[in-house]
Amino acid sequence: MTVAVYVPRDSSAVSLGADAVAGAIRAEAASRNLGVTIVRNGSRGMFSHEPMVEVAAGAGRIAYGPVAAGDVASLFDSNFLAGREHRLRLGLAGEIPWLKSQTRLTFARAGVTDPASLDDFIAHGGYLGLKRAIELGADQVVAQLTKSGLRGRGGAGFPTGMKWKTALDAPAAPKYVVCNADEGDSGTFSDRMVMEGDPFVLLEGMTIAALAVGATQGYIYLRSEYPHARRALSEAIATAYSTGYLGANILGSGKSFELEIRLGAGAYVCGEETAMLESIEGRRGMVRFKPPFPALEGLFGKPTVINNVVSFATVPIIIERGAEFFRSLGAGSSRGTMPFQLAGNAKSPGLIETPMGVRLREIVHGYGGGTASGAKVRAVQVGGPLGAYFTESMLDVALDFESVAARGGILGHGGIVVFDETVDMARMARYAMEFCAVESCGKCTPCRIGSIRGAEVIDDIINRRRPRENLEVLRDLCDTMKFGSLCPLGGLTPLPVLSALKYFPGDFGLTPRDVDFIGADLTISASGAASTHAIAGR
């Protein structure tokens, strides 16, 4: 009899030695003449315990972790193939509180199934959403999606149903569906985990979108930093073509949908949807003016539905279970669940899918268990490199679009990065400007020059070169970038800067009084008209 042993192929698990663990299990089983089938599943996202090995033993899957290759012999000695006791034994995988307390909808299959197996996907409810979508027809699918209240998970939070409706009603042809898989925010990895751990669900969501709006061609714009995701998606696309889930006459619907991966090339700004379209068309990733909006004039000037990976991956379960099911979860106008990603200096980092509205404290201290270093939490950045920093005393903020915005922040793509007491927030503020300078597409002046000037001015403040005057320059500069930039890269870079200034003035050698021009919602008060002397020089 052969026992199924699960060793994640998720790239984070691999970065911690999962391939070596799989190899050691294979070798050890062979030397002991034991029948073992190794399944390379995705990760469940509990990275404090990766590589997490699971054994299908009797009642369920028994987890062990974190397993190093050197632990494998002792696991065999303890008869882990029968689920027996071992110092790394975590019990039934699905019963581990860190996982069990979550509400996994989008990530229901992640870590459970073999991402390369279409049969496994279907056995766990895959493609039920597409079948239902074909029964419902385009108008009903879009209506359901609108009713569900799903808002884009890429960062902007635009209502997905409204976007699809616009594309559906657009008369031009052909239409396109483009998946934004350029997940560049530090602290985020949910797109990667979908693509590596459950790639068919992304294909299913995009196919539903194509059928709903009448698109015939799709592209996944995938960042080049994700080679594992590229491999997993390529395999899934090939399988879907060979089984009738992509290509002509999908599932007998009479509709066809072609899908191709296009690689990014290391430009953060291409996560902005119009820069992404430029890149797919073979140009520099320069942001376009909006309007026209991509739903009407997008890729190659044609109506284009653009959504993030997680948004597409959430569509199938909404269509399968109905709008009401999804709507019943969440807070305010933020409906459903959100896969938060806890990263940085967190003791138990990973993927935490919960209904919208969960408290930041619950993520950072409840799931995260505080810092990895054991020192106190000093700052938490929510929403990626363009998101605001929060202090320990602000952790009771609810994680939904409105509540985070009320504190001046953004929910973004759900990335949460924890910093301990050793962090120098002036340096983080400078880094925000530097990052913007490195990644700016260069089309608009506030972003292109403002970011460089911003880094210089912060240096001056830190080095006590006329700090008061330079603070005034920085204030004007942030105002100019916020209101004068063409896209969120320049427009939101002031958020990490202003929040660092407001909550950690001491790190800049300033007093709270110096920064009282920054409101509780991070707006700049009494700044007058945005001036240009910030750009003009010292």
Added chain:
Amino acid sequence: MKNPFGGDKREGAGVENYFSNRLLVAAMDAGNSRNGGADWDARMIGEIVAGLAAKPGALMPVLHAVNERVGFIPPEAVPAIARALNLSRAEVHGVISFYRDFRVERPGRKIIRVCRAESCQAMGAVALAAHIQARLGIDFGQTSGNGDFTLEPVYCLGNCACSPAIVVVGDLHGRVTPKRFDEILSAIAPDARRPR
């Protein structure tokens, strides 16, 4: 010499006219002069472009293919790429220079990429980067004198739950300490300089 863009004059005539022999010889010398990555010639570039030219927005896939196959995008190959895709050389150059992935010089034999973004910074990436720079004796964007290593910055590898992260010769590593880096380095380059 034989026209590397197509063995047959009729097929390659246009490109041949465009691409002077002088330039071609220089290009092939450049391509063959150093180790690391594939040696390239104009025929290889021509085949890559021909295989992808029919795609809408073919330039990015073409540049990726050349970059992956050769290890960089030889500036001498730009006119041929431009011509085959009906673009100006300036357009092609503009795209190459926009994206961090596209190299214009042959990189070292072993490429090391270090994440510099927030999550990794929260876990010691600044000190790790300093250690790696000292260990390799090069700064970001540089290649070591013997052509062994190229050090590149990267802004997020999506391995943020296992920060800090680096990529060494294509392999992703998480929770990397200076000590762990030294182990990884000695595994791929046993005779690399000892730490100071």
